[in-house]
Amino acid sequence: MNKDLIHKINLSLVEGQLDVIEELVQAALDSNLEPMAIIQQGLMTGMQVVGERFQEGEYFLPHVMIAAEAMKKAMKILEPLLLTTDQTIHSGTVVIGTVQGDIHEIGKNLVATMLSANGFKVVDLGVDVAVDTFIQKAQEVRADVIGLSALLTTTMTVQRDCVEALIQKGLRQKIRVVVGGAPVNEEWAHLIGADGYAEDAMAAVKLTKSLVRTKSIS
């Protein structure tokens, strides 16, 4: 019965069944399954399958986005039930947003989704986000990484402002900075002292994982 429910939760992610995920999660909880077990065996494994199929070209972005939506719905029920101290399920915490003066968000949304799907806790601040807002939130949620998206040559400078503000506040060691967006590139990231540049959502996930890893080592 338990295995059956876990399998159903798995499937609902893989098949994008948004309308049944909540009742399945509730049923799993009612049958005394641990929230952590549901997350790891039901949701994470489901998300992994989706990710693999996307890489192989069998699944497309709509599949990924819908699976992420299903995951969000499930986590809304499950996360409050976790004992916060010893049950960190996250690969790390990321604060992400599009910089001040810029309202482009598709790419940023994709990155946020893929990061969530890969086990990161993601706080998405939306668009037109001021440097202070990024930093305040990052401190509040103990973020490992701030992700800054800019699609205009006129707004990418805010990415530099953010790095400088972090240095000024003495937070630069604690928080990694990743930048992205159409006019942004490796050279720019290096110039402004960011920790890295990612050209798409998959690269962003890879980069963020490695940054968080090196952070915990250092």
Add this chain to the structure above:
Amino acid sequence: MRPGIQFIDENVVQQIIQEGFALLQNPGVRIHNLEAQKLLADAGAQVDFNHQVAFIPESLVNQALTSCPKEFTLFDLDGKSAVHYGGDAVHFDPGSAAITILDARTGEQRQPVTRDFVDFVKLVETLPQLDAQSTALICADVPEEIGDLYRLYLALNYMRKPIITGAFRKDTWWIMLEMLRLVSGGQEMLRQKPIAVFDVCPSPPLLWSDLTCQNLIDCARNYIPSELVSMPLAGATAPVTLAGAVVQHTAECLSGVTICQLAQPGAPVVWGGSPSSFDMREGTTPMGAVETWMIDCAYSQIGKALGLPTHAYLGMSDAKMVDAQCGLESMGGAMLAALAGINMVSGAGMLDFESCQSMEKLMIDAEIIGMVKRLIRGVEIHEQPIALDLIRQLGHRAEYLSQSHTLQWFKQEQYIPSAIIDRGNWDAWHQKGRLSAFDRAHSQVEEQLGKYQPSPITREEKNELRNIISKAAAKFGMAKLPELPEN
């Protein structure tokens, strides 16, 4: 007979218009500009000032549609009419606002500087297939804050053709107006003989930002033609269905037309756009996708049904080099645009989505445009009977090459391409160095630039323009502007 293409029938056109109207009332349009909100509210629209959403009634939109000019003309700097925006007239201009230029020597993209855009403007002047300039490159050697202004300044120094441009800020718009007035001989002349069109872009779905609204209003009040550039991204910021994307486009443009006419009834406005399909693997916005072209052509039918001049971003490629993908994507879009009768087709020279410009690609695109303009002239009947007398005259002799009839008509019947299009035999190609179209285009750039004729504006006007731009540059920290290349 002029060949054409249609993608949606009359019933669908009307239904799309109706759904467009309906969206303006529910969920309404986000308007992040106070002046526009007030204009709408004063005219009877319901406006939620807190959430910055306007609910625009059909009657208000219809009123706006009746006051819009059905057509207008752009003039060149000699005062001659150059571009007719209206009906099924088809014109082409280069893609605008590229942030990189393809360096033919290295094959790499790099940031453009003053020299690059000057050469680009000159090249456009020498290519008869291009009907207008655009502020095609954003120069990296001046402060960002004057990026929009500076490219217009450069263009005005070297161009004769009219220009399609746009602003990145509210304050620079006014300085651009000052420049345009200067070279036109004043506000009244500029109004009577416009030399520039401004692109204004709503943000999908259904949002007019503070900046774009303000540009729209300022253009209208000064009778500067505004080109609405709605850009639904089908499957990401708009419905994935092509027809659904067109519905959203319709709603966005209807709201733009309304704001424009409320600011100034009778101000010229263009039903334009830059929509695209959304790639479901890469998360990118392919301008070379066939679906993109279909959305453009379909929305232009809507614009025509509403009696407005039309525009679209077509004739570009997502390729990173000028290769087969580049060619096929550019031709597909340009050809459909011409068949659809779109008045201004923006995109020539552009690749890597909408981010890179290339002088070489521009020259190749000029060939595409030449071919496509020939295409829409159609199969013309010059004489009666069509060929009976002529063929009977020659009987069974294959001697058309030496006939005076051939001499008389061949230049009109055939688009004669430049050497960029290789139609020689293999041996000749081999001997010339086995060049690609890109190579041939590159080798012709210098020669083409040699054909450039200087701009007609006076030394005094040039000095005045320099004063204007220098002041603006100084304001943003640049004490001395880059030198202008020689004419």
